[in-house]
Amino acid sequence: MHQNVVVLDNGGGLIKAGLGGERDPSAIIPNCVYRPLASKKWVHPSPNEPMDLTSAAVRRPIDRGYLINPDLQREIWANLFSSLLRVNPAQSSLLLTEPLFTLPSIQRATDELVFEDFNFSSFYVAHSPSLAHLYEASQRTFKAQCSLVVDCGFSFTHAVPVFQNFPINYAAKRIDLGGKALTNYLKELVSYRSVNVMDETFLIDDVKEKLCFVSLDVARDLQIAKKQGNAFRCTYVLPDGVTHTKGFVKNPEEAQRYLALGDGDTLEEVQQKMDVDQMEVTNKLEDRKKIDLTKNEFDLTNERFLVPEMIFHPADLGMNQAGLAECIVRAVSSCHPHLQPVLYENIILTGGSTLFPRLSDRLEKELRPLVPDDYQVNITPQQDPILGVWRGGSLLASSPDFEAMRVTKAEYEELGSARCRRRFC
């Protein structure tokens, strides 16, 4: 019997959902419910009618990457299945992603949610690293047997070696830092330095996505950022609620200026490049001062690269954890020595937080000195890092093996949750 497979990449930030076999998910919604300032009710996000999220409160079913509030998740999924995907769970199977090392109590709650609340006819749990690997392997001409998947998502960052589509779990390493913490950090900085935005999660998310980038040389960039009218300064206009309900970057060209700075440029060279458009900048500065009084806006300078910087040096935040490059090295060194050169050659970057410009360049720069000389380092950023895992799931769901891998409702009822789970590890 042929039935639909619902592929659900249940991220802490975004749910990516669609039917197996398709190229792109048909619904991408935030995995949360909002309560806008004016309302007393929690509402589900809908992709079609954007609403005013100024100072909206959020509830998320996922904390630190793991599902802790199954009730809320049930509401969100119910809304997703009925009004967005329009599927009948009882007649479909579900492919769900789950982070590594999910606690048994959470697994049980998930199984109950899937089989008892939604009555899916069968269920398969996949780990996101293996799906990302699967998708990348299908894109290439030669099939890589193994790769190191770096998943830098909303709640945390994982470096996981994948061997023949199985994540090597004893080698997986995690940094407890993801997009959510970065947004909160940026929020903290902006609130102290210019405007209080502690309530504006969605606004700052947008600022982060549009303006943040990874610096290739932090010490140099900090020096540059000290100067007046430097290449990093950029203005973001807050929504006024009348003419525009969304914030925007005041001058998009200005936001791109940092790209002109090359990797190896010394401070003097930078100085010269800057001098050229110094006139222009001072003029603009005058302009800005005039408008400043009538419009609500704030400037960002070194915050733009200091925020993503924390992925590379969580210690700077006071976290006792190594940065991304070292995390990768530790994950690889826990594997068999024969695998190590192959893993360094196939590093896949996935997850929304890898979208920061220049992240892969910086990673390569940090990783190279840590890796033995005779190994090649090859970092592949995924084309669509947010969707990569889902596409892998879609491939898996349409493959002929899928039928045999999943657990049916009858099996679940017969054997219970713990027994069924053994199939998925």
Add this chain to the structure above:
Amino acid sequence: MDDDVSNPMRRMSSRTRKVASKMTAALQSSDNRTQAALARLEALENDNAGLEMVEANDDDEASLDDDDQVYIQKKHSKGTKRKTRQAKALEARKAPRTFLELVHEANLDSLPPHVPSYLKAAVGPPSSTSRRHFCTVCGSAANYTCVRCGVRFCSSRCQNIHNDTRCLKFVA
């Protein structure tokens, strides 16, 4: 825990066991600065920084189902004081527990050392690089430390701003 065995009649607070390990470490240390640093890291994972207090009270839709009640029942320990209805209601509000509490409950420390688990997957402390310090006021490299609260700043201008606004407030 030895006291527990030797004197079963002694009333122990069951609360300490449910606190995450990091938090107990923080509570034990009398050092305000460590506490502030840990609290700040917690805050980075927070959803509604500004609205938290409001949220706990006007939660219209936080309806609880029966299976949830069972979930909570586990939390009640036998020997504690009788609770008023209000206290129970307050506890019920807390129903979706934090992930750290769940980790603590799963008792991952008791697993044999070769079994990989959530706790063992954490990457661990950095080996080579030390912490860089950035000025809390302007963000550039900070060479000076506030003698009163230990927060970093880069220049006397930033020091003045720090003293006027944030000194000893332990917010960030």
